[in-house]
Amino acid sequence: MLWLRTWRLGIKSLLLHPMRTGLTVLGIFIGVASVIWLLAIGEGISQEAQRQIEGLGADNIMVRSIKPLNPPNASANAFILAYGLLREDYQQLTETIPTIKSALPIREMRRDVRYSDKKLDARVVGCTPEYADVTRLFMDRGHFITDAEVKQSQNHCVLAAKVVEHLFPYEDPLGRRIYVQDHNDYYRIVGVCRDRPPTAAIGGSLDAQDFSQDIYIPISTMRKRIGDTVVMRSGGSREGETVELNQITLRIDNIHNVVKTAALVEATLEKNHSKLQDTKVIVPLELLEQAKRIRMMLMVAFGLVAAISLVVGGIGIMNIMLATVTERTREIGIRRALGARRTDIVRQFLVETIAMSVLGGIIGVFFGLIFPPGFEALRDLVTKLSPETIAALPDVMRDGSPIIVPASIPLAFGISVVIGIMFGLYPAYRAAQMDPIEALRHE
Amino acid sequence: MKLAAKLEELTKWYELKSETVKALRGVTFDVPEGDYVAIMGPSGSGKSTLLNLLGCLDRPTHGSLFLGDANIANMNDNQLSHTRATRIGFIFQSYNLIQQLTVVENIEVPLYYQGRLSKSDRERCHELAGMVGLGDRLKHRPAQLSGGQQQRVAIARSLVNDPYFVLADEPTGNLDTVTSEEILKLFESLNAMGKTIIMVTHENEIAAHAKRVIRLRDGLVQSDVRKTDRIILN
Numbered sequence: 001m002l003w004l005r006t007w008r009l010g011i012k013s014l015l016l017h018p019m020r021t022g023l024t025v026l027g028i029f030i031g032v033a034s035v036i037w038l039l040a041i042g043e044g045i046s047q048e049a050q051r052q053i054e055g056l057g058a059d060n061i062m063v064r065s066i067k068p069l070n071p072p073n074a075s076a077n078a079f080i081l082a083y084g085l086l087r088e089d090y091q092q093l094t095e096t097i098p099t100i101k102s103a104l105p106i107r108e109m110r111r112d113v114r115y116s117d118k119k120l121d122a123r124v125v126g127c128t129p130e131y132a133d134v135t136r137l138f139m140d141r142g143h144f145i146t147d148a149e150v151k152q153s154q155n156h157c158v159l160a161a162k163v164v165e166h167l168f169p170y171e172d173p174l175g176r177r178i179y180v181q182d183h184n185d186y187y188r189i190v191g192v193c194r195d196r197p198p199t200a201a202i203g204g205s206l207d208a209q210d211f212s213q214d215i216y217i218p219i220s221t222m223r224k225r226i227g228d229t230v231v232m233r234s235g236g237s238r239e240g241e242t243v244e245l246n247q248i249t250l251r252i253d254n255i256h257n258v259v260k261t262a263a264l265v266e267a268t269l270e271k272n273h274s275k276l277q278d279t280k281v282i283v284p285l286e287l288l289e290q291a292k293r294i295r296m297m298l299m300v301a302f303g304l305v306a307a308i309s310l311v312v313g314g315i316g317i318m319n320i321m322l323a324t325v326t327e328r329t330r331e332i333g334i335r336r337a338l339g340a341r342r343t344d345i346v347r348q349f350l351v352e353t354i355a356m357s358v359l360g361g362i363i364g365v366f367f368g369l370i371f372p373p374g375f376e377a378l379r380d381l382v383t384k385l386s387p388e389t390i391a392a393l394p395d396v397m398r399d400g401s402p403i404i405v406p407a408s409i410p411l412a413f414g415i416s417v418v419i420g421i422m423f424g425l426y427p428a429y430r431a432a433q434m435d436p437i438e439a440l441r442h443e
Numbered sequence: 444m445k446l447a448a449k450l451e452e453l454t455k456w457y458e459l460k461s462e463t464v465k466a467l468r469g470v471t472f473d474v475p476e477g478d479y480v481a482i483m484g485p486s487g488s489g490k491s492t493l494l495n496l497l498g499c500l501d502r503p504t505h506g507s508l509f510l511g512d513a514n515i516a517n518m519n520d521n522q523l524s525h526t527r528a529t530r531i532g533f534i535f536q537s538y539n540l541i542q543q544l545t546v547v548e549n550i551e552v553p554l555y556y557q558g559r560l561s562k563s564d565r566e567r568c569h570e571l572a573g574m575v576g577l578g579d580r581l582k583h584r585p586a587q588l589s590g591g592q593q594q595r596v597a598i599a600r601s602l603v604n605d606p607y608f609v610l611a612d613e614p615t616g617n618l619d620t621v622t623s624e625e626i627l628k629l630f631e632s633l634n635a636m637g638k639t640i641i642m643v644t645h646e647n648e649i650a651a652h653a654k655r656v657i658r659l660r661d662g663l664v665q666s667d668v669r670k671t672d673r674i675i676l677n
Contacts, residue, residue: 002555002558002560005555005560009543009544012543013543016543331541331542333539334539334541335541335552335556336500336524336527337498337500337527337533337539338527338533338553338556338600339524339525339527339529339553339556339557340524340556341520341521341524341525341556342520342521342524343521344524344556436500437495437500440500440535440539
């Protein structure tokens with residue numbers, strides 16, 4: 001009963017200055033909400049990254065060709081630069097490392113393709129049948145490249161969904177032939193893939209990949225019909241590069257062997273590539289570990305920022321309470337004269353700060369909870385109003401969603417209460433330490 | 444006769460930076476239950492200090508002040524607070540009501556600090572409000588009341604804990620003559636009901652309403668005169 005009265009009195013006193021109380025509560029509200037928001041953003045980013053890395057397959061190792069930054073023989077006549085993974089590497093890797101279960105060679109290049117009057121700048125990917133499985137590509141109609149097609153180097157191709165949309169708006173593409181311009185060559189369409197979203201870049205070691213304009217052909221066909229050398233003409237000069245393979249994706253028999261195998265792979269590649277530094281081994285498992293570490297760092301960094309805003313809110317509380325205590329000196333004197341102990345005075349003022357911080361905490365938690373849907377609604381709105389703005393945003397902002405960390409809610413709320421108590425104690429103590437005689441005399 | 448308060452060689456010194464101010468230098472008198480005492484004296488005579496000691500707001504430097512059996516000189520801060528909450532009724536010159544509370548709630552404050560507020564306690568608060576003539580303004584706030592009415596609320600509040608004595612500090616200082624008379628009449632009727640009243644004032648006309656007048660001078664009792672004596676003296 002009496003504590004109820006204490007609370008009622010505290011709230012009554014707070015309501016005497018609704019504006020002042022409101023602003024103080026706002027300070028705590030922002031602190032609590034920002035704890036939840038920032039942690040949710042951090043969690044969203046890291047989960048998105050983790051999802052993408054897991055998409056690469058934790059039991060995979062990727063070896064990619066990298067264009068060397070300083071080609072050694074960049075003289076005038078050597079305009080064709082040869083770099084990257086060799087078929088020899090592929091052979092060596094698969095034959096010498098026993099923990100490699102299977103290996104998938106990939107060669108990609110950009111080519112203009114045509115069907116009747118429609119033209120598209122496509123990414124032609126030479127690959128083997130495992131490609132669909134490893135990159136989680138699903139078929140819509142027809143079939144993916146088969147072993148037989150690879151063996152016989154057939155001029156068959158499989159199209160990504162967007163390519164079909166573009167080249168065959170009204171027709172069934174299966175069985176038709178597309179024309180690859182530079183090589184004066186035709187490919188029969190044997191399959192169409194389901195639409196798949198692009199992957200984002202991961203930590204600088206893997207570029208973002210857009211699969212929407214892919215055309216898949218057997219890698220053997222690519223070698224025979226297109227070759228390894230790509231020549232680009234730009235403003236009178238020619239520039240070219242010879243790349244045998246862009247990527248080899250290795251499947252490891254056991255996830256525990258991934259890191260060991262990666263070291264072996266690097267050692268194997270050393271011989272051919274130590275000079276140019278034109279290959280790179282990407283271990284999704286390591287990236288995953290790294291992503292987990294980054295997640296911790298994000299949490300700590302964001303948590304600190306949010307904690308600062310909570311502390312600022314707490315200082316706001318303290319400021320207001322100090323003013324209130326001075327303003328209510330007379331009341332404190334009266335209460336002391338009427339029998340209030342020092343602890344009663346402490347309790348009275350502490351109740352007010354706790355009430356404010358709890359209220360701020362509740363509002364903060366509420367706004368924290370509606371943040372993810374609110375964020376998405378806002379993004380949809382901006383997408384509708386100005387698509388350019390959205391396009392300019394980084395992938396994470398476009399695709400990721402904030403994910404509320406469940407622990408952040410009791411955490412933020414708890415911290416707000418603790419801050420209410422911490423920053424309320426001093427003003428309350430000051431109030432309690434007043435000499436009742438002096439306080440009664442205060443005007 | 445039982446005593447409401449017993450002062451023995453009550454001494455209070457204030458330590459200032461350069462000197463020691465001896466505000467009370469050994470005050471001795473008894474206040475029997477049912478007495479109505481006016482304490483008078485020029486400024487600097489020590490009457491405020493005496494009031495603070497009687498009100499348990501401060502401790503004496505030497506000597507003793509007994510309220511009932513307890514010597515407040517030996518009490519700690521919490522015990523002093525408890526004594527104020529249970530055994531002393533305060534009335535101030537400027538009423539000192541709590542602005543955000545209603546009339547009834549103001550009367551309840553000392554009970555709140557005693558840690559009790561039962562239904563019967565609350566009824567008692569209503570009765571007291573009725574007794575001082577504010578039965579119809581229970582829900583009003585101090586700002587909505589006149590000075591005289593506020594002082595009545597303070598009187599009701601001072602009685603709620605059934606104190607050893609009511610300690611009134613210039614209770615009519617802020618009131619006009621007519622209202623002052625009303626308040627003093629109320630005091631007289633309370634005294635007739637057996638309540639002990641100690642009143643500090645500097646006005647002779649006000650002090651004249653008391654049964655007994657104690658004059659202080661330089662921290663000592665200068666005179667202690669009962670009304671019956673005064674009549675005889677006149």
